[in-house]
Amino acid sequence: MLTIGQLAAYAGVTVRAVRHYHQIGLFPEPERDASGYRTYGAPAVVSLIKIRTLADAGVPLTQIARMLEADEATLAATVEQIDARLRAEIERLEASRRQVRRLAAGDSLVLPPEIVAYLDRLREIGASERMLAGERDGWILVSARWPDKVLEWIPAKLAQLEDPRxxxxxxVLSQLLETEGIDDRLANEAADIMADLADxxxxxxxxxxxxxxxxxMSIALLDDLADAAxxxxxxxxxxxxxRGWDGWTRMQRVAKPPG
Incomplete structure (x- = not known):
């Protein structure tokens, strides 16, 4: 006859697991002997090994008791159901693994390849990584709001990069982001270019x-993203x-301040 510790060691589980199985009614507790101790015989060892095997196979604890008592046909049907559930879970985990692996790809985690290529082009023309981070976040918002339109806009965006201004x-904006405080020379140059393009x-x-x-709402979100960056x-x-302009996402004419 075995103590609970000896039983757990023999069956390859923890004492805590045995007590949990007792608590949920999956594994009956034996009566105490004359000395006041609970001891376990060979049938208990066999039963616990079956429980451990099913649990290790991914069978929910709530189904194990029914499986242990089922006839052959019921057992086969239950196994099929569990197998289907496990296949679905494996497919979900594989999809999660693919997404996690894409983390190493950076931009491509949440953006389509066409936008990633556009960001790569910005990198080629000298945009800093901090500048690119802001662009990336903006495209994430745009892609979420207009998923069917966003790819139509990429060719025009790429064509605009042929303009040296x-x-x-x-x-200039990349340099500005890397400086301490406000570099008025760079800020004014950036404002001149933006106003010229808007004109x-x-x-x-x-x-x-x-x-x-x-x-x-979307315009406000995009502008807020730029302001918060x-x-x-x-x-x-x-x-x-x-210079008579305001707005980031939607440039609008405004009255120039007096003086």
Whole structure:
């Protein structure tokens, strides 16, 4: 006859597991002997080994008792159900593993390849990693809001990078983000370029942003992302207002401050 510790060691489980099985009614507790101790015989060892084997196979504890008492047909049907559940769980875990592996790919974790290629192009023209982090977050918001439209916009965005002014803007903003405090020379250069690009777009009738531009909540979120990215964003906004423009995502004409 075995003590609970000897039983647990023989069956390859912990004493805590045996007590848990007792508590939930899966493994009956023996009566105490004349000395007041609970001891276990060979049938208990066999029963516990069966429980451990089923539990190790992934069978929920709530189903083990029924399986131990089932006839052959019921047991086979239950095994099929458990097998199907385990296959589904394996598929879910494999999908999770693929997603975790994509973490190493950085941008491609939550963005489609076309946008990743655009971010790579920004990196090629000299955008800093901090600048790219802001761009990436913006594209995450845009992709979530307009998943069916976003890929249509990428060719135009890539074409815009053929404009040396825009290339220079990314370079200047990247330098600005790497400096301590406000570098007014860089900030003014960035504001000059942005105002120049906005003037040109206005003259060409390219400031009609369509239905997407009238999505006030999304525009506000994107602008908030830009404002929150760096404390110098407000200074850039001031410089843009001095040049008659405001907004990040949807550029709008504003009255220039007096003087």
């Amino acid at each position: 825009l290339v220079r803007l990314y370079q 040109q777009a206005e003259a060409a009738g390219e400031l009609d942003y369509g239905a997407e531009g009238r999505d006030e 760096d404390k110098r964003a407000e200074r850039l906004r001031e410089l843009m207002r001095e």
